[in-house]
Amino acid sequence: MISNDSSFIPVAKPWLDESEALAAQRVILSGWVTQGSEVNKFENEFAAYVGANYACAVSSCTTALHLALLAVGVKQGDEVITVSQSYIATANSIRYCAAIPVFVDVCSITHNIDVDKIESVINSKTRAILCVHQVGMPCDLQAIIPLAKSYGLPVIEDAACAIGSEILWDGEWDKIGKPHGDIACFSFHPRKVVTTGDGGMITTNNSEWDKQFRLWRQHGMSIPDTVRHHSTEVVFESYPVMGYNYRMTDIQAAIGREQLKKLPVMLEKRRHLADRYSKQLIHINDIRLPHQPAWARSNWQSYPVTLSSSKLQRTVMQMLRDQNIATRRGVMCAHREKALGLDERYEWRCEGFYAGCKCNPGSCEKLQNSEYLQDHQVILPLYHQMTESVQDVVIQSFDVCIASSHKSMVATSS
Ligand SMILES: Cc1ncc(COP(=O)(O)O)c(C=O)c1O
Structure with missing residues (x-):
């Protein structure tokens, strides 16, 4: 993205200036640089902006998607309905759970998941729908959510690109991330509208899931290190569940807070x-x-x-x-990549799978619009x-x- 040639026109460019530099400096000079009070403030401001009860900051949208899938109970061998035409992280997050991505084609007009094709791939192994608001254009949640509900399936929104995007809901313009589905996941990579260098956010209205996200993102540690640090009594932590290091730093969060003001x-x-x-x-x-x-x-x-x-x-x-x-x-198609569709060790499915569809390597007739x-x-x-x-x-x-x-x-x- 960076070129020293002043006539060069980049495809994207983050809007970062003195305000982010000063915010980062403030945190660095405070002496507390890992996940702490800035992350907490960024989460509160983000939740208020999108209108969600809870927002939990993490290291990227990919890690956000991983935790969202775990929260709704996706396990080995489960199927998750999504699109192939998305950044590969969408499909990879499903594979992190040892689950199988089931790709539905995108609509030739909206370029988002073709809602009419979802029902035909739902079966007893389906555990969730992971829809994508592709390059910021909202997908048709008004149709997806009732369909998912009728099958008792949770909806996770890949809102990596969709901070500030809106949908008309009961006559009101609502922000993506409110959440309309069960969980929404955002990215703060520099190609996105709001950046923290790298980073992600998970929004939900479910307090139990939010608690899980907070435990998982910090190694499954029972007590946040901020609490231990500020305690006047000796505190011993425990690790009741296996967790991950998916934390956002306070430096990133301080930058994110400035970016939100500019949004x-x-x-x-x-x-x-x-x-x-x-x-x-x-x-x-x-x-x-x-x-x-x-x-x-x-x-x-x-x-x-x-x-x-x-x-x-x-x-x-x-x-x-x-x-x-x-x-x-x-936007790429995951099923055409060696890291996924072209390697027989990796399982994925398309609409035709249960009817015996044999897709050619790199080309799937059921995913024509995506390709x-x-x-x-x-x-x-x-x-x-x-x-x-x-x-x-x-x-x-x-x-x-x-x-x-x-x-x-x-x-x-x-
Ligand atoms: C639709 C979509 N999902 C997920 C991701 C992954 O985001 P991150 O780089 O924050 O992990 C991206 C990034 O480009 C994306 O566009």
Whole structure:
């Protein structure tokens, strides 16, 4: 993401300045740098922001997802319904529990899980639904939650990208993370709208799960070290359950608190830039712009454009890169990676599994939309500090690149 060339336009850029630097300095000089009072304050502020009863800070969204799956009781051999088209961490978190990811295709319009395909994969081994708000666009919780409830299945939301995104719920705009499902998990990686360098947050309204998360994130230790540190009496801790080191540090939390203060301004700017992209790219032939349903408000963590041919994807991206403009291809598909779908040691399932579907290595006919989007999408630069004139450079260059790569494609094929 970092380039020293001032004309370079990155695909994303965190908005960090003196306020985060001073917050980090304050914590460092306090002498308490691991999980402590700053984490506690960040959790309270985060819970209030999204409207959840509880928020528990952890080291990443991946570790958040792992704990969420454990909390709802996912065990070895269980099946968890999710999408392949997501960052690989979504599927990996299921594998950390020795459970099996069951991939449902995404909808060709919303690019989120195709709700109509969920029911056909539910069976006696299904333990949970792990839905993803992909690149910040809310998935259809209004349809997913009643369906899950009718089968007694918990819903975990992978909200890695969705801080500040909203859905219309009973006539009100609610923040993702409220939680509408049972548990929501967020990421603070620098590609996300709010960053702490790395980090994650778990929100829920279930106090028992929240207690579990706090125990698990700190080695299963019965007494937090802050309590032991401040006690005037000698305290011996115990370890009633196996835990993990999934802690967030107070330095990260202090940075996160500053980022949360900036979030409303960041959202306004991102929505403005996304709106400009939508208005100005609409005249380009043969591309599809992202669809925002009337019941959703994205935080526009990313702005993906779908090209008409997969042959154009690499060409257009390289042409833009040659002009110092960074882009990324569409979100990956986990089932196409050696670390998962292409290695027979690793089990995964698709919609056709119980009907004897034999997917080709790297290609699954049941996950066609997912594969199509990975191969046809280009993610354009979008970040808070982007000026309208920089965005105009991206729009014009993209327009020219599409036109000229179309021409050369037609020339080669004739
Ligand atoms: C949808 C999704 N889930 C999970 C993750 C993992 O987040 P983290 O890097 O905080 O573990 C990401 C990160 O890109 C993501 O995009």
